[in-house]
Amino acid sequence: MVELKTAREIERMRVTGRFVAEVLGELRERAQVGVNLLELEQHVRQRIRARGATSCYWDYAPSFGRGPFRNTICLSVNDAVLHGLPFDYRLRDGDVLTMDLAVGIDGWVADAAITVIVGTAAEEDLRLVRATEEALAAGIAAAVPGNRIGDISAAIAAVAHAHGYPINTEFGGHGLGRTMHEDPHIANNGAPGRGYRLLPGLTIALEPWFAATTDRIITDPDGWTLRSADGSRTAHSEHTIAITENGPTVLTLAA
Numbered sequence: 378m379v380e381l382k383t384a385r386e387i388e389r390m391r392v393t394g395r396f397v398a399e400v401l402g403e404l405r406e407r408a409q410v411g412v413n414l415l416e417l418e419q420h421v422r423q424r425i426r427a428r429g430a431t432s433c434y435w436d437y438a439p440s441f442g443r444g445p446f447r448n449t450i451c452l453s454v455n456d457a458v459l460h461g462l463p464f465d466y467r468l469r470d471g472d473v474l475t476m477d478l479a480v481g482i483d484g485w486v487a488d489a490a491i492t493v494i495v496g497t498a499a500e501e502d503l504r505l506v507r508a509t510e511e512a513l514a515a516g517i518a519a520a521v522p523g524n525r526i527g528d529i530s531a532a533i534a535a536v537a538h539a540h541g542y543p544i545n546t547e548f549g550g551h552g553l554g555r556t557m558h559e560d561p562h563i564a565n566n567g568a569p570g571r572g573y574r575l576l577p578g579l580t581i582a583l584e585p586w587f588a589a590t591t592d593r594i595i596t597d598p599d600g601w602t603l604r605s606a607d608g609s610r611t612a613h614s615e616h617t618i619a620i621t622e623n624g625p626t627v628l629t630l631a632a
Contacts, residue, residue: 379552379560381578386485387619387628390554390580393430394487394617394628397478400424401491402631404450410470410496414452417476418463421449425480433479433486433557443600451477451490458586458594458611459548459603470496473506475586475613479557486553488582489629490615502610504540505589509614512536512565512585516550517618520583520625524575530567533585537565543592548603550583553617577622584615 382390403424404417425432434451438444442460453461453475454468461475468474477490492506512533519532529550537544550563561573565585588594593606605611617628 379573379579380554381576382554382580382619383578386554387578387580389483389485390487390617390619391628393480393482393485394489395630395632396428396430396482397480397487397489398629398631401476401478401489404476405491405493408468408474408476408493408495410468412468414454414463414466414468417452418448418450421478425449428482431481433481433488446601451475453477453602453611453613455610456588456604456608457597457602458588458605458613460601462597462599462601464599468495471499471502472496473502473610473612475611477613477615484555486555486557487617487629488553488557488615489617490584490613492612492614501589505542505587505610506612508536508540508542509585509587509612513583513614513616516583516585517616517625517627520575520581520618520620522575522577522620522622522624525570526561526563526572526575527567528569529583530564530572531569533583534566537585537587542587542589544587545592545594547594548586550581552579552581554580575620577620579620580617580628581620582615582617584613586611586613
């Protein structure tokens with residue numbers, strides 16, 4: 378069931394979104410060669426505690442994971458792309474790290490993800506990361522009142538196709554607001570003009586993610602971390618946005 382938000386509720390989500398963006402910005406600076414993933418997890422725990430916020434991940438136990446998830450951020454390295462379980466690993470030169478954070482403040486949720494390259498960046502990895510960022514921008518641009526979910530999905534897919542990247546549709550964007558996952562689902566591939574019509578008040582997270590050479594994923598023995606089936610590198614970009622009368626507005630930007 379799709380729940381439309383009032384202008385005041387969207388502003389409350391923006392407060393949460395700014396916090397999410399600030400923390401991800403801090404992590405971008407902290408993700409250096411030699412830093413342990415568990416150090417990044419601890420930083421997020423401290424920031425959430427100090428803000429009086431709540432983690433959307435802690436104790437999360439969906440059907441696709443071996444719950445409950447007992448961390449506050451998803452950290453996915455190299456061929457891992459989604460739901461990465463933080464573990465005792467020190468970042469190495471050239472690692473591709475995706476950081477995905479969802480938080481609630483005063484009952485309102487925001488969700489965002491960034492992919493960074495640690496130390497020396499290989500050109501093919503930069504291209505992959507930039508493709509997800511470009512696809513995210515294209516999806517946001519298509520999120521205007523009167524369009525449909527399929528228009529967003531098709532815009533994201535067009536960027537993937539232009540770069541030659543396969544597309545997985547098992548996991549994608551989603552509605553959110555009072556909880557992390559609400560209707561509708563927003564696949565990263567679809568047909569223009571199909572699906573739910575976009576109305577002012579709809580709040581959604583768009584999250585294009587690509588693996589370099591496969592559209593198949595496998596689950597780690599930890600029961601959570603999703604990796605490309607062929608070991609190719611991955612990237613993931615995400616923003617929470619609101620559909621307004623004047624078009625899309627991004628809620629997960631730092632002030």
